[in-house]
Amino acid sequence: MPTSLxxxxxxxxxxxxxxxxxxxxxxxxxxxxxxxxxxxxxxLDAYNNVPHVGHAHPRIVAAMxxxxxxxxxxxxxxSEPVVDYAxxxxxxxxxxxxxxxxxxxxxxxxxLALRIAMQHTSSxxxxxxxxxxxGNTSLLAQVTTGLRTAEGPAPFVRAFxxxxxxxxxxxxxxxxxxxxxxxxxxxxxxxxxxxxGHGVAAVLLESIFSTEGLPxxxxxxxEGVARLVRAAGGLIVADEVQAGLGRTGSTFxxxxxHGLVPDLVTMGKPLxxxxxxxxxxxxxxxxxxxxxxxxxxNTFAGNPVSSVVGHEVLxxxxxxxxxxxxxxxxxxxxxxxxxxxxxxxxxxxxKGDGLFFGFQMFSDAARRRPDAARTKRVVEGVKSxxxxxxxxxxxGSVLKIRPPLALREADLPTLxxxxxxxxxxxxxxxxA
Ligand SMILES: Cc1ncc(COP(=O)(O)O)c(C=O)c1O
Numbered sequence: 001m002p003t004s005l006x007x008x009x010x011x012x013x014x015x016x017x018x019x020x021x022x023x024x025x026x027x028x029x030x031x032x033x034x035x036x037x038x039x040x041x042x043x044l045d046a047y048n049n050v051p052h053v054g055h056a057h058p059r060i061v062a063a064m065x066x067x068x069x070x071x072x073x074x075x076x077x078x079s080e081p082v083v084d085y086a087x088x089x090x091x092x093x094x095x096x097x098x099x100x101x102x103x104x105x106x107x108x109x110x111x112l113a114l115r116i117a118m119q120h121t122s123s124x125x126x127x128x129x130x131x132x133x134x135g136n137t138s139l140l141a142q143v144t145t146g147l148r149t150a151e152g153p154a155p156f157v158r159a160f161x162x163x164x165x166x167x168x169x170x171x172x173x174x175x176x177x178x179x180x181x182x183x184x185x186x187x188x189x190x191x192x193x194x195x196x197g198h199g200v201a202a203v204l205l206e207s208i209f210s211t212e213g214l215p216x217x218x219x220x221x222x223e224g225v226a227r228l229v230r231a232a233g234g235l236i237v238a239d240e241v242q243a244g245l246g247r248t249g250s251t252f253x254x255x256x257x258h259g260l261v262p263d264l265v266t267m268g269k270p271l272x273x274x275x276x277x278x279x280x281x282x283x284x285x286x287x288x289x290x291x292x293x294x295x296x297x298n299t300f301a302g303n304p305v306s307s308v309v310g311h312e313v314l315x316x317x318x319x320x321x322x323x324x325x326x327x328x329x330x331x332x333x334x335x336x337x338x339x340x341x342x343x344x345x346x347x348x349x350x351k352g353d354g355l356f357f358g359f360q361m362f363s364d365a366a367r368r369r370p371d372a373a374r375t376k377r378v379v380e381g382v383k384s385x386x387x388x389x390x391x392x393x394x395x396g397s398v399l400k401i402r403p404p405l406a407l408r409e410a411d412l413p414t415l416x417x418x419x420x421x422x423x424x425x426x427x428x429x430x431x432a
Contacts, residue, residue, distance in 0.1 A: 020390065022380060030055025032406045035388070044387045044414050046403040049356075052245055052270030053316045054406030060273050063312040064305060072305045075102070075298065085307035088314050089279065092252055094261045099287035102302025103278040106241040106268025107135025113264040113280050114139055114202060116290045117235040123199025127189060127229060130159040131394040133211045134204055134239055143204060146211040146394070156198040158189035160225075164215030166349050166360070170367075179218035186225050190232045200234035202264075207254035208243040210400075213393025214351035214358055222258040235286075238262035241278075242356075245270045245313070246323035246405060249330045249354025257353070275309040277302075322405040326354040329407055333357070336416050337401075344427050346371070351398065355407065358392065358399040370397035374426060381422030387415055 002011040005026060009017075026038040032054040035043045045055070053060065067081065075082070086100050103109040118124055128134070131146040142154035153159060163182040165175055193200055203225060209215050226236050243254025244267050251257050253265065263286060268278035278301070290296065300306070317323065334350050334357060341347040341359050348360035348367055361378065363371040375397045382389055390400040403415070 021383060025383075025388075032057075033404050033408075033411055042386065043383070044403075044411055044418070046401050046407075046415055047388045047390050048404060049242060049247060049402050050269045050274050051404050051406075052247075052273050053313055053320070053322060054404050055274075057273060057316060057406070059316055060275075060309060060312050063308045064275065067305045067308040070304075072303055074300070075302055079304050079307070081304045081311070082302055082307045085302070085311040088311050090281065092314070093265070093281055094256075096261065096283055097265065097281050099282055099284050100302075101280045101282075101287070101296070101298075102306070103268075103280065103298065104276045104301050105135070105278050106239070106266065107137050107140055108298075108301070109241075109266040109268055109278040109280045110134045110204065110237070110239060111137040111139055112296075113237045113266050113282075114143075114204065116264060116280070116282065116286055117202035117237060119293060120235065120286060120289060121199060121201045121233055123201040123233070124156040125190075125193035125198035125200040125234070126154075126157045127186065127193075127200070127203040127225075127234070128153075128157060128159055129162045129205060129209065129212055131162075131212045132159075132204075132206065132209075134206075134241075155196070156193070158193055160186045160189050162209050162212050162215050163218055163221060164213075165218055166216050166351065175218040179221045179224065182218075182221060183224040183228065186228050190228060190234075194232065200229060200232040202235040202237050203229045204237045204239060206239045206241070206243060207258055207260075208248060208353060208356060210242045210356065210402075211392060213360070213395075213398040214356070216349075216351060222255075223260060226258075226260055226262075235263040236260065237264045237266060239266050241266065241268040242402075246317055246326050247354055247356050247402075249323065249327035252323060271313065272306060272309050273313050275306060276300075277306045277310050317405070320406075325407070326405050329409060329412065330354045330357070332409070332412060333401070333416065336412075337419070340420055340423060344423070346374075346427065347423070348398075352401075355405060356402045358401050360393065360398045362397070370395040372396040375399060378419075378422050378426050381425055382418045385418035385421055387418035389419075 002008045029036045033045050035045050128143045133146045141149040141151040143157050145159045163178045238255040248254050265281045271277045337350045345365035346362045350359050361371050361375045363369045375391045392398050392400045
């Protein structure tokens, strides 16, 4: 008989469901940006974007429980909270993006967006970046490049590189030249899709490129990709599962940082602050076309409880000025991290935007050899100092710092001290 919680998990959920950390964390409660484990130890959460407005936010809990105590039902009846939320969500978008399909997860939202794009264009060709993740459905497994899938990228998928100025600028490369070379690769990928008869249905991209490791893309790169895809008849799908709802500080949606209006926007994780809520926002034209050809129905998506939760998340973001918090605290943390990375030749520049950043760790002073093992040790070291974060990027060597927007200025010393101490312990450790 398995006895520990870990053994019971292995005996039921299996050993392949990912768990963070060498010693998995057993969490029992959360409040704001603080989490408590089974032994009563508190951790500052500098990793999770699902509890966007804070763990167990009292207003979200109150909205959810009040609606659950009143009515929760599938989506084939009229319900005022559902339409109220649809209106509130759509009011956050540029003109023309005025229809919403609700979904239950980011995967479901992306799957639907690609289905709409394929039907609209009568094409299957898909463009994604060369280290990305957009979900776990059968179709999305075939466009996944940043995680192991048995399917692997399908023949109708082309992956392109996202240029990172942090990688090339110290070699004296000109950003415009870097951008144009990267766009030429996208153009070649489009040519291949067309010459192989797949056509171009869409590009699916995340405006902050989080799985890719927060590359510092040259000005005009994202716009350039969008131009090429549209010229080939394809649609732009902006995956806002990570970058959305003010995460990047300067704008409410990540894609707005690039002056882009996508054809389809997909949302998930933070939209319901932990409640399973996701969405696809698109144009009336695309929604009409898809709706008239498909009897699309989704039992749970956008039910009254989910809707009041999503609506309250939007209100809390406004009332607590969380986009402003993201920008202001993001700047403060970044300034401190800039000082830290300047102290060690083996640390790359601070990357990211708003309350989403990190820096790459190398094993050499010339910063040629990304060091995943070192980054992992720092993640563990930060945890042992009571702060949770993670790592990302193709080599797993970019520290990932992405706290809930409920972070307060008073939390910054805890966050920064843990990172500084863990980095300095790593840098001063005797090589074994
Ligand atoms: C950018 C991005 N898109 C989509 C997804 C899939 O979302 P979900 O796990 O809710 O299906 C993820 C999940 O990590 C993600 O990071």
